[in-house]
Amino acid sequence: MSAEAMESEVYSDEEKDALHILPLAIVPLKTPGMRRPRLIKNARFETVMELFRDARAGSGQIDIGSLPDFFDASAPTFAEDRVIIEALAEAPSFDVYSLRLTLRSHNLKVNEAEHLQLSPRMQEKLTGYMRVFTRPLVQRVFGDDTRDISSAAQIIDMFREVDRDEALRRIRAISDALGLEIDQIPGFLEDYGDIFLSLSYFKRHLDQIRPDFEVMKTWMQEGVVDSHLKHNRDAMRACEVVTANVDAAIRFVLSRFQAFDETSKEFWKDLSRERYGVLRQLIQSHHHTVGGILCGLSVKLERWHQDFPNATGSPNKRVDFLLAEMIPGLEKIRALEKSAPALG
Template sequence: MSTEAIDTEGYSAEDKDALHILPLAIIPLHTPGMRRTRLVKNARLDTVVELFKDNRAGSGQIDIRALGDYFDTSAPSFEEDRTIVEVLSQEPSFDVYSLRLALRSHNIKVDEAQHLRLSPQTQEKLTEYMRVFTRPLIQKVFGSDTKDVSSATEIFEMFRGVDRDVALKRIRSISDALGIEVDQIPGFLEDYGDIFLSLSYFKRTLEEIRPTFERFKAWTDEGIRNSHLRHNKDAMRYTEIVDAQMEEAIAFTMLRFKAFDEASAEFWKDLSEYRYAHLRRLVTSNHRTIGGILCALSVKMIRWQEDFPGESGSPNKRADWLLAEMVPGLDKIRHIQRTAPTVTPI
């Protein structure tokens, strides 16, 4: 495995929080040694099994179909474990939210509270993003002049400093509108918070990708568009293809976020059980789409930064790399966009 800090479960917080890495330690596999590996997305956006990774030897990767060459095929659990790995390898993203949906759909039991949650470190970084989604809830219960909070736990804590009768009256109005009992409100808060924690995570990921992509475009401009390669039709065509597809994927994702924000605003404007069901369905049905696109964009930008850490390279080297590492896999991004669920207003 990598040289980064590993916890007692055999994987790092960075692994668990990544979109392009799946530490198989979180999956209930039983074939000896298999849980010590990772599934990773390579530069072509194909899923491979990473047997090891360190600073000197690099990354030891094998094709999913080669599992039988490295693990004991006579083990009673091998065929079942291989099937699980093959199923998970088809996911376009390994973010914890998409994984939950994938594992549930295939009846694979995992302790979600332990393994399929963002690390506390990452959740802390998402505080500001979460306030956008928790603010309407706080205002409904505690009034418009209350402070911003970003988690269900903080909401519960606020009860200690306000008029409980007023707050409970407002909570009853929310429970009536949602068609649930008052004692089900904590479950609603947890569900609501979890849904929008996933959106906050995706938004933060996109905001990290965008400036990196702008630097990448400047790098291609300098090395291809503004060099002798501007007369090379193939180099120019590949550059245009990469830039256009990446920009389209970013714009597509931003439009989905806009739809989520609008649906959330409509929900809090006129609370109802139907509106919450629509909002929840809208977000969860797009987890796989958003996760897949952001995973692909992340992989491409990470690979560029790894291969050109100083953002240098001759024009010919940049053009060759662009064709070899950036163009392959773009069809997978287009496929995710084409097969994305339709966004319908309430």
């Protein structure tokens, strides 16, 4: 097995499914050794290259500007690979869907079927979320059938179990409304399923972040606001800044999800190619923003869990954490909110 082939296999499902981790093994880099590390987002929402991670030695990280100090800058492929890594480092999130958009915008080719897909395990976890989006499609094609269908493949499989003539009649009605040929419908189903799988993925992350942050707010209230630091302006201000910014970010993402849901419902009420184009564009145009915000919040809450696994800590340590780890980088999340496309 070649060195390149060995490097291409060194990543886990957990890394591929993460918002804040990019195993460089999935990227077609050519400089020796450059596909072994991974890019990660740190608690300050900065992209760094992690050269190694060890339970005893910790995480060996370098900033992207230091690449010539750790790789062969004289290699003929180094300059080109450096451009690719710098472009990827600018992505606000490393989820597979945002990565697709980033790579395409820089004309970089990656085997999406193999590398830029969520793992089967993650897709299974998203089944409940996907039913919300597949139900109107199933009802359109199969009437009132309300079985637990969560993917385009399952919908196609249902043709074997129902009145094919009636199902085909309904499919033909959908294809006419969308201006598609019958043989283009499987492609539409895959595209529809992929778009809403990405949305389900983001919703699952938000559903983890919201209760997590409520626990953290209690941690700040009980351990700082109600402590001997209650008259310390800096301590109170730190709690206020974190609470206001994270709550605002969560509200922002919720408003986008609401817009996606409403536009999806309108699409199924009055099918047309134009309405599907609007729905598709709306969701894709917010991928970077929503993914980036959720990535930033996830990284910060993960760091909180690492530093305070039992949600304890003295008042002073809690404030130090807020000032050193929570507040830095929040301005980047605010910038993402401001840069988002308007909703209609």
